[in-house]
Amino acid sequence: MLSFPFEIPEVVQVATMVGVFGAGLYILGYFMLQMGFIRGNGTLYPILVITAAGCVLFSMSEEFNLAGSIIQLAYISISILGLLRGFLSRHLVRFSDDERQFIALHLESLKPHQARKLLNTATTKTYDNGDILIEEGKTTDFLGFVLSGRTTILKNGRVINQCGEDEILGELTFGLGLPATATVIATEPTKCLVFDNIRLTRLLRRNRHIDDALKAAHFRHTRQKLLSSNKHTLRAQRRPAAA
Numbered sequence: 001m002l003s004f005p006f007e008i009p010e011v012v013q014v015a016t017m018v019g020v021f022g023a024g025l026y027i028l029g030y031f032m033l034q035m036g037f038i039r040g041n042g043t044l045y046p047i048l049v050i051t052a053a054g055c056v057l058f059s060m061s062e063e064f065n066l067a068g069s070i071i072q073l074a075y076i077s078i079s080i081l082g083l084l085r086g087f088l089s090r091h092l093v094r095f096s097d098d099e100r101q102f103i104a105l106h107l108e109s110l111k112p113h114q115a116r117k118l119l120n121t122a123t124t125k126t127y128d129n130g131d132i133l134i135e136e137g138k139t140t141d142f143l144g145f146v147l148s149g150r151t152t153i154l155k156n157g158r159v160i161n162q163c164g165e166d167e168i169l170g171e172l173t174f175g176l177g178l179p180a181t182a183t184v185i186a187t188e189p190t191k192c193l194v195f196d197n198i199r200l201t202r203l204l205r206r207n208r209h210i211d212d213a214l215k216a217a218h219f220r221h222t223r224q225k226l227l228s229s230n231k232h233t234l235r236a237q238r239r240p241a242a243a
């Protein structure tokens with residue numbers, strides 16, 4: 001029991017007050033977690049738990065309780081492990097130049113460890129001139145990012161656009177199980193980051209943040225494609241008139 005040079009009522013003993021403060025922190029942290037204000041795998045929640053557990057543990061100096069102490073020590077240890085894991089996954093992730101090219105353009109809102117998870121579902125593939133990446137009308141599981149080269153987009157056998165470096169292909173029907181809206185043919189040796197559909201779908205189902213970031217990237221990109229497609233149509237319409 002803590003002793004003080006002056007008399008204070010037992011109910012406001014420092015250790016008790018610290019314990020009550022710790023209990024308050026536990027409740028506050030859990031409330032914020034359940035309300036979605038903080039994330040369980042972020043930094044704030046484990047820090048709150050460590051502080052709360054430390055306070056409750058300190059309050060037990062008044063009256064030792066083995067089971068209570070074990071729980072507090074376990075909370076502290078697990079939270080430290082969680083913080084360490086978060087730190088390592090944030091600071092030890094590495095990307096290849098190709099992956100960095102994709103992240104810089106389309107995944108800026110993702111944290112490095114989230115981008116790493118997403119890119120773990122992709123591999124680099126090369127296509128020769130004339131290779132078909134996607135066939136119109138067929139259900140495709142192709143989702144790729146063009147690292148270099150050139151592809152031609154055809155609809156009903158007619159060229160409607162061209163896509164090259166830094167563009168996404170297969171995004172219009174990805175995850176929808178619908179037939180591809182166009183045929184995509186490599187018209188130069190083309191290198192792409194191609195996502196493994198099954199692994200990617202599994203990851204997106206588990207991780208809403210990555211799913212949102214990828215959908216946002218597809219949305220922005222589709223907008224750009226629409227503008228470039230409009231330009232392509234205008235150019236094609238002008239050509240016979242100029243001839």
Ligand SMILES: Nc1ncnc2c1ncn2[C@@H]1O[C@@H]2COP(=O)(O)O[C@H]2[C@H]1O
Binds near residue numbers: 170
């Ligand atoms: N007008 C267009 N301009 C550029 N790319 C297109 C156009 N229409 C379709 N595509 C691409 O061709 C792909 C065919 O498969 P998806 O429909 O899944 O996704 C499509 C787009 O990535």
